Amino acid sequence: MTRETWAHHAMAAAGGFFGVYALLTRGGTFGSSETSNLIYLVVSGLDGTWGPALIRLGGTACYIAGIVFAVLLRRYGRRPQAQILSISVDFAACLLLAWIPAETDPILALYPMFFATAVQWVSFSQAAGYNCATIFSTNNLRQFTEGVTEFLCTREAEQLRKLKFYGGTLACFHLGVAWGWWCTGQWGIAGIYGCLPLLAAALPAVVVRERAKA
Known part of the structure; x- marks a missing residue:
């Protein structure tokens, strides 16, 4: 494995x-994607519940800000540097x-996650020649299934090669789910600290690759 x-x-x-x-600590809210948040934002606007609508609009603004931040990092720096900063942003989000x-x-509480996962999505959007998200798994499941069928x-x-890569990504994603479920069950809100070792596991590979290129 590279x-x-x-x-x-x-x-x-x-x-x-x-x-x-x-999902487990913030009332079933998925903090790594904006699809459901945008749907509920429209619904809140149509219902005239402006307080929840404004909170959801703030969550969307955090997500957009994360994307802009990551794009600027990628544009004006090298990709490994952007990835190191992305991991640092994830660390900071965990602490918050x-x-x-x-x-x-729930939406307000997830503002740090909206920003951090957006940065991660842009910074870790591809590897081994494949486009592949690390913050949700729907498209990865499709790519894995296509790879198996085509093979x-x-x-x-x-x-x-394709099915191995996407299969590995799916397996790691859901191992993270299992670990997160256990940590949250043990420590509740503070269970987010259990994500720090996972982030730390990615950092050496990025740093070593950057030094090798230098």
């Missing part, structure tokens, strides 16, 4: 952890999330 793939899979584990943590009280509005039909080595 250092790039190792880092990508480690961040997928962190992405799975973030996802299950948000651990101190937000349980009674806080069974053609026996091409490239399809085998």
Whole structure:
């Protein structure tokens, strides 16, 4: 496994952890994606519930700000540097999330996660020649299923490589889910600290690759 793939899979584990943590501690809210938040934002606007709508609009603004921040990092720096900063942002988000009280509005409480996962999505969007998100798994499941089907039909080595990569990403993501479920069950809101070792596992691969290129 290349250092790039190792880092990508480690961040997928962190992405799975973030996802299950948000779902279990913040009222079933998925903090790594904006789809449901945008849907509820429209619904809140149509219902005239402007308080929740504004909170959800703030969450969307955090997500957009994370994307802009990551794009600027990528544009004006080298990719490994952007990835190191992305891991640092995830670290900071974990520390903030651990101190937000349980009674806080779920969307408001996840503002740090909205920003951090958006940065991670842009910074770790591809590895080994494949486009692959580390913060959610729907498209990765599709790519894995396509790879398996194509390999069974053609026996091409490239399809085998593809299914191994996406299969590894899915496995790591859901191992992160399992670890996050256990940590949250043990420590509740403070269980987010369990994500720090996963982030730390990705850092050496990125740093070593950057030094090798230098």
